[in-house]
Amino acid sequence: MKTTRGDFPQEINLHLISYLEMLQRKGIKSIYLTPPGAVHEATAEQKQLSGDQERSVAKETMGGIVEKLSEVDAKVSVCEDCGLHRGRTNTVFGTGNPGTKVMFIGEGPGRDEDIQGKPFVGRSGQLLTKMLGAIDLSREDVYITNIVKCRPPDNRDPQEEEVRCCEKYLIAQIDLIRPRIICALGRVAAHWLLDTKDSLAALRNRENFYRGTQVLVTYHPAALLRNPGLKRGAWEDFKQLTAIISE
């Protein structure tokens, strides 16, 4: 039996020699060492397998999230837990990418949203789409929803009882999507999410959290349409958002 001592420390060499001599005494004439290349190939294969498994798990997980979101959406579509169901044409659950890092939350559907059953599709929605484009995002990259899923009459603010009734659906959406950050669009959404009456200016300039998820507060697109002078501030907020989701 031939051995190559190589650069092993002397103590290990002695143990190795004694082990090989013991094998020799037992009649073992040769042992097979795995060529280094084979070890590399096996590792690469394992890595490939592990990558495929990870992708498959991610795909399954995403499939599960989409399915669970559909189940919540189905419950919302027949929900009569608060008085807002009486005036709705359609419920407005939410749209976008369930694997996103950023979830936009407005206060509630308006007239266009109620008719189409989709969030932010009127003039405000068009502006939101443009603002997303300015930071190289599309609506398909993010998830967009509202605090309440049915239109408050005459576009009034949602009331406490309505928000409390509907919050379970928003919580389910957030728990399933688990965004890196929530972007609260406007004073009403920010106040309900953060349980505060602080000014929008104060909320825009501090770190906020909703059930452990960071919340960045910015203007509602409707406010930007009414007062274009606010757009500079909104642009600063969106730059901050980009920095956070690029981390």
Ligand code: SF4
């Ligand atoms: S607003 Fe929410 S809680 Fe109220 S009826 Fe619609 S889905 Fe149900």
